[in-house]
Amino acid sequence: MPPSPTPVILDVDTGVDDALALLLAATSPHLNLIAVTCVHGNVTLDQVVPNTLNVLHHAGRTDVPVAAGLDRPLVEPPRHARGVHGDNGIGGLELPTATRTPEDTHAVEYLRRTILDAQQPITLVPLAPLTNIATLLTEHPEVKANIERIVFMGGAIGTGNASASAEFNVRQDPEAADIVVQAGIPTTMYGLDVFHQVAVTRPQAEALVATNRPAAELAGRLLLAQMQNYGRDSTLIGDAGALASVIEPNALTTSPHPVRVELDGAWTRGQTVVDQRPHATADREEPWQPPMNTTIHVATHVDHARYQQLFLETVTN
Numbered sequence: 148m149p150p151s152p153t154p155v156i157l158d159v160d161t162g163v164d165d166a167l168a169l170l171l172a173a174t175s176p177h178l179n180l181i182a183v184t185c186v187h188g189n190v191t192l193d194q195v196v197p198n199t200l201n202v203l204h205h206a207g208r209t210d211v212p213v214a215a216g217l218d219r220p221l222v223e224p225p226r227h228a229r230g231v232h233g234d235n236g237i238g239g240l241e242l243p244t245a246t247r248t249p250e251d252t253h254a255v256e257y258l259r260r261t262i263l264d265a266q267q268p269i270t271l272v273p274l275a276p277l278t279n280i281a282t283l284l285t286e287h288p289e290v291k292a293n294i295e296r297i298v299f300m301g302g303a304i305g306t307g308n309a310s311a312s313a314e315f316n317v318r319q320d321p322e323a324a325d326i327v328v329q330a331g332i333p334t335t336m337y338g339l340d341v342f343h344q345v346a347v348t349r350p351q352a353e354a355l356v357a358t359n360r361p362a363a364e365l366a367g368r369l370l371l372a373q374m375q376n377y378g379r380d381s382t383l384i385g386d387a388g389a390l391a392s393v394i395e396p397n398a399l400t401t402s403p404h405p406v407r408v409e410l411d412g413a414w415t416r417g418q419t420v421v422d423q424r425p426h427a428t429a430d431r432e433e434p435w436q437p438p439m440n441t442t443i444h445v446a447t448h449v450d451h452a453r454y455q456q457l458f459l460e461t462v463t464n
Contacts, residue, residue: 152179153270153393156261158216158254160188160275161198162232163369164385167458168274169199170362171387173206175461177394181269182212182261184254188275188319189228190236192218196249198236204245206362216254216279220320228315231376238372242365254279259287268295270393273327274386276316277301281323284330296333300389302406302419303339304445313417314339317408321417325408328419334443335401337389338419341449345388349380351459363463384458391454398450398457405439421445 155178159165172180183203185195196215203211219225233239250257258279262269271294273280280297283290301316301324309318317324328334347370355367373382384391392399405422409415422439 152177154179154181154265154267155270155272155393156182156184156258157390158184158186158271158273158275158279159195159199160186160190161195161202162189162228162236163238163373164383164387165189165274166198166202166237166369167366167384167387168390169202170206170366170462171390171458173203173208173211174362175394180208180211181265182214182257184214184216184258184279185249186216186254186275186279187218187220187225188316189232191225191227192216194236197245200245200247200249201242202237202365205242205365209245209247212250212257214250214252214254214257217282220276220278221281221322223320225319233372233376238369238376240368240372255283255286258283259290262290262293265293268293270295271297272390272393273297273299273301274389276319277323277327278320281320281326285326291330291332294332296335297327298335298337298389298393299327300337300342300386302336304421304423304447305340307418308339310414310417312415314419317419318417321408321410324419325410328406328408328443329441335392335446336406336419336443337392337399337446341399341446342385342388343383344449344451345384345391345454346381346451347384347455347459349374355459355463358463360463366462384455387458388449388454391457392446395453395457398453399446400448401444401446403442404445405441406443406445407439407441
């Protein structure tokens, strides 16, 4: 018998690439999309929630509960990314408005109940600032026992995008990210180093639109909107790559490393510090650096052609 679908919960700040990930989750036979929670990030929470509901409505997944969470980081005021995702967060596309509303329960409480009630451990896939997830783990640590693992899109070993050293999702709420990497749950960081490798070409996006299948058609329109925004003939599937790694983990190479998030520094706040030194070297140099006391799996290489094919085939079929 084929393995049962992996139960997942997505935590999103629905901009363009979150929408692509939602479409992949909504159409994959290998995932059981239990719920989607929303948080501040690419746009304000007030825009994230309807974007999420509308994308799921377009994909025919009105059965998936959506809950609204926190509207600002733990410490700093929010800064959004409308220049990347457009004023409405989804590249300026107009979608039919979903007729339903989000759950009455706050996302953090909804996560608590859903995880504790789940018949098998949940895989959490945060694709946004980690404010909801950090708050959940801090206020309700009992949920850790029923979380299979966390796969988050965020961080970077090398160059950042929100700053010279920090990736956007982590830089938006560094304190939250540091809480999550220290939580003691099996965690994979799908960072910019692999994020930038999985792309779709203009002919492939146009072919998606031409299918006249709702999920594929919307995916194609979103991809074309990003190409227009950047003046290119290809664009990334972005957050959808992190979700693809849950479906086909063997196409992602990871390595265990101590990781912490830098919380100070004018030039380095929000940097994910990945200690790649040999243990012996790190032990000898301990006086220079406090112990990180946490190890997570950091993505280093991706089979980009496989994840591209996985995305295109899934949203089409």
